[in-house]
Amino acid sequence: MSNIERVVTSGVFELDGGSWEVDNNIWIVGDDTDVVVFDAAHDAAPIVMAVGGRNVVAVVCTHGHNDHITVAPELGQALDAPVLLHPADDMLWQMTHPGKPFRTVEDGATLRAGGIELRALHTPGHSPGSVCWYAPELNAVFSGDTLFQGGPGATGRSYSDFPTILESISGRLGVLPGETAVYTGHGDTTTIGDEIVHYDDWVARGH
Secondary structure: OOOEEEEEEEEEEEEOOEEEEEEEEEEEEEOOOEEEEEOOOOOHHHHHHHHOOOEEEEEEOOOOOHHHHOOHHHHHHHHOOOEEEOHHHHHHHHHHOOOOOOEEOOOOOEEEEOOEEEEEEEOOOOOOOOEEEEEHHHOEEEEEOOEEOOEEOOOOOOOOOHHHHHHHHHHHHOOOOOOOEEEEOOOOOEEHHHHHOOHHHHHHHOO
16 A cells, blocks of 8 residues: 555635635655554545545645635544644634534644654644654645745735745755656645745745
8 A cells, every 4th residue: 555645535625715625645755554644635435435444544635725724623533533734824724614623733743653653843824733643654744824836825815925934945855856846735746856946936026
């Protein structure tokens, strides 16, 4: 079995009074016994089915936008796993799950699943509490909405900031090996090297 499995769910992203139909990637990382689930988007059932009875170390929310945490409390309960989120995104969490608890995760935190270490890299910009997770043994980073195939995540909405996301990408992701695979929150997988070569273009674009 692959160490990295993808589930795609569809639903609505809502913020600042707008709503957008989106497809979200959920990444399941580990082995036949233990896994970490990245993001809890839209619908718990296909995620639970993909886990297939394995032990879930954590349901990790890469950030607090509603489309990434839609079913986080439900999924945590169904899988008997803690839900992790950076505390800087608490205000976004409260919009979707007022009063529901989550476990805070800080920069540098590590998780282990199936012998794979995953390390938290706090990468604010898309949201204040955005976190990417780096798995050196897999030569992979799970980037949420911080970095996509084609550039940085969107920063045109509340609590987001373009200069901050550029700093996060250059300082935290751009220093990873160029061949590191980037498993994104939406769309196709890319590599650090394929994206970072466009960094000066992003800076010039200014948003």
